[in-house]
Amino acid sequence: MTDLPPLRDVINRHGLFASKALGQNFLFDLNLTGRIARASGPLDGVTVVEVGPGPGGLTRALLMNGAAKVVAVERDPRCLPALAEIAASYPGRLEVIERGQDFLAVVDYAHKPGALRAVLETLRRPGARLAVVFGAGGNRDPGKREPMGRVAAEIADLV
Numbered sequence: 293m294t295d296l297p298p299l300r301d302v303i304n305r306h307g308l309f310a311s312k313a314l315g316q317n318f319l320f321d322l323n324l325t326g327r328i329a330r331a332s333g334p335l336d337g338v339t340v341v342e343v344g345p346g347p348g349g350l351t352r353a354l355l356m357n358g359a360a361k362v363v364a365v366e367r368d369p370r371c372l373p374a375l376a377e378i379a380a381s382y383p384g385r386l387e388v389i390e391r392g393q394d395f396l397a398v399v400d401y402a403h404k405p406g407a408l409r410a411v412l413e414t415l416r417r418p419g420a421r422l423a424v425v426f427g428a429g430g431n432r433d434p435g436k437r438e439p440m441g442r443v444a445a446e447i448a449d450l451v
Contacts (some may be wrong), residue, residue: 296381299349302374308347314368316346325353335359343450347374355382402426405439412447423450 296302299320303309312412319325326375327348329335334359336421345351345364355378364375372390379386402408408426416422423428424444445450 294375296352299347299352303347306347306370306373308370308374311347311368316333316344316347316368319349319410322353325350326357329353329357329359339363341365345371345375347371348378351375351378351386359385361385361387362387363387402440404436405443408440409447411445412444415438416447421449422447424448426451 297305299318303318308318310318311350317327335354337360338358339361340354340359341363342351342354343365345362345366346368348364351362351364359371362385366388367373367390369390372388375388379388402411412422413423424447426440428443441451
């Protein structure tokens with residue numbers, strides 16, 4: 293447990309408010325964020341990628357529940373000071389990625405070529421570039437790697 297102030301205090305101090313244009317909803321309830329963090333199972337030794345952490349309500353819960361590291365992708369620069377406070381309380385465990393990017397980052401766990409195709413076809417937009425990073429780790433089903441690579445190469449601009 294850290295000595296971070298309550299999230300409501302952080303939000304008030306930095307003048308933050310949830311932006312509907314960014315699809316933001318700030319989660320204040322520590323019980324709820326804790327349940328969400330624990331829903332995926334034990335976090336010990338796990339690196340979590342969190343897209344759109346806002347001021348860090350869930351980020352705090354992920355770190356408090358043992359995530360080895362959280363990589364937070366945030367496009368709202370207003371939230372960076374709040375995330376910096378969390379990073380200072382968890383040295384080396386929170387990496388914030390924000391460069392004023394005008395792109396959307398999506399993390400999906402498509403495990404089969406058909407699932408990857410469905411995700412990529414959903415994300416594909418006319419006139420927009422689509423870059424894909426995917427993996428098929430472990431030795432459970434190495435035969436799906438090549439078909440997934442073909443799907444990614446067929447649909448994406450950059451693999």
